[in-house]
Amino acid sequence: MSHYILRRLLLIVPTLLGILLLNFAIIQAAPGGPVERMVGQLRGLDTSTGSQFAGSSADFAGSSNASTGGSDSYRGSQGLPPELIERIEKMYGFDKPPTERFWLMLSNYATFELGESYYKDRPVGELIVDRLPVSISLGLWSTLLTYLISIPLGIRKAVKHGTPFDVWSSSAIILGYAIPSFLFAILLVVIFCGGSYLDWFPLRGLTSDNWDALSWPAKIADYLWHITLPTIAIVIGNFATLAMLTKNSFLDEISKQYVQTARAKGLTEKQVLYGHVFRNAMLIIIAGFPAAFVSMFFTGVLLIEFIFSLDGLGLLGFESVINRDYPVVFGTLFVFTLISLVLKIVSDLTYVLIDPRIDFERRDF
Numbered sequence: 001m002s003h004y005i006l007r008r009l010l011l012i013v014p015t016l017l018g019i020l021l022l023n024f025a026i027i028q029a030a031p032g033g034p035v036e037r038m039v040g041q042l043r044g045l046d047t048s049t050g051s052q053f054a055g056s057s058a059d060f061a062g063s064s065n066a067s068t069g070g071s072d073s074y075r076g077s078q079g080l081p082p083e084l085i086e087r088i089e090k091m092y093g094f095d096k097p098p099t100e101r102f103w104l105m106l107s108n109y110a111t112f113e114l115g116e117s118y119y120k121d122r123p124v125g126e127l128i129v130d131r132l133p134v135s136i137s138l139g140l141w142s143t144l145l146t147y148l149i150s151i152p153l154g155i156r157k158a159v160k161h162g163t164p165f166d167v168w169s170s171s172a173i174i175l176g177y178a179i180p181s182f183l184f185a186i187l188l189v190v191i192f193c194g195g196s197y198l199d200w201f202p203l204r205g206l207t208s209d210n211w212d213a214l215s216w217p218a219k220i221a222d223y224l225w226h227i228t229l230p231t232i233a234i235v236i237g238n239f240a241t242l243a244m245l246t247k248n249s250f251l252d253e254i255s256k257q258y259v260q261t262a263r264a265k266g267l268t269e270k271q272v273l274y275g276h277v278f279r280n281a282m283l284i285i286i287a288g289f290p291a292a293f294v295s296m297f298f299t300g301v302l303l304i305e306f307i308f309s310l311d312g313l314g315l316l317g318f319e320s321v322i323n324r325d326y327p328v329v330f331g332t333l334f335v336f337t338l339i340s341l342v343l344k345i346v347s348d349l350t351y352v353l354i355d356p357r358i359d360f361e362r363r364d365f
Contacts, residue, residue, distance in 0.1 A: 005345065012341045017106070019337050020330065024102050027326065034092050034118050034324050092118065109334055115327035117320075124331035127316060134206055134312035137227055138301050142234040150239045151285065154246025159273070161251060173240045181237030182303035188229045189307065201229050204309030230308045234301055242285070249281040286350050 089095045096104070108115060114124035157166050190196055193203045202208070208222050253259065254277060262272045302314040313332060320328035 158250035177240035
């Protein structure tokens with residue numbers, strides 16, 4: 001197994017390289033980069049980037065006002081001198097060819113140097129670390145509750161297939177699946193956050209303003225108080241698929257011949273279910289764990305973070321894409337992909353723990 005793990009770890013490098021290269025090429029073809037946005041702001045065409053560029057715009061204002069002509073390949077650059085465009089390109093590193101910029105980015109990532117944000121004037125690593133507590137909280141609690149609810153529910157539905165319990169629980173699952181997470185989050189805000197009915201939970205943030213002054217028991221209670229509604233909204237939107245997948249997987253295994261043989265030997269239903277069926281039926285559930293975890297950890301909670309005013313990695317990635325903040329875009333992509341690939345290896349190891357008959361060591365790549 002050690003050789004398999006080593007090979008998988010070595011495969012992380014070319015996989016990361018391929019993903020970064022593909023996204024870098026797409027970014028190069030996309031219009032509206034940071035240079036174009038700065039040019040647009042200098043000409044009064046784009047002010048959506050906010051106050052982060054206020055100082056930089058002022059630095060270039062004199063040069064732009066002194067020009068009455070000139071042209072450049074950037075849209076909206078008419079009226080700005082070429083030397084000003086060159087200064088903007090150099091400020092963002094776009095004075096270098098794409099290949100050189102790509103290899104420079106890779107060399108920095110090799111030492112986990114993720115660069116500095118164009119718009120926030122802070123290292124990307126610091127921005128990610130600052131947002132991690134929110135994403136970790138939402139991701140871990142949501143994933144834990146989703147699996148703790150879905151797997152037992154799916155097993156119960158498989159055992160009670162066709163009974164009233166299976167019918168009414170399927171109705172509840174379909175209802176949960178049909179309602180988007182963000183819509184359920186808005187409903188929770190309206191009902192429980194002082195909207196039109198109750199005022200039981202806070203509307204924003206992961207902790208209260210007086211967090212530092214609270215005792216440890218009070219801090220735990222305050223944290224759970226803030227995280228409850230966002231977690232419920234995420235779980236409602238994700239548990240339905242996993243519960244039905246668990247049920248169908250168990251139903252498929254229960255109908256197989258080895259289950260009939262185990263029952264004929266005199267084993268109890270519980271021994272058959274958890275001693276034989278469980279480890280086979282759970283393989284497909286484990287296979288989807290990395291993707292589900294990364295989705296809930298980073299990207300799947302974007303609207304939830306926005307509704308509850310939580311500054312997590314999902315919101316950071318969305319803001320960076322909107323603002324063409326390329327260091328943050330590629331920095332978060334690098335971190336997300338690396339975590340996903342590592343979790344995939346952990347998933348394979350869990351395969352072996354559940355079913356020792358699986359031997360990845362003999363697989364050919």
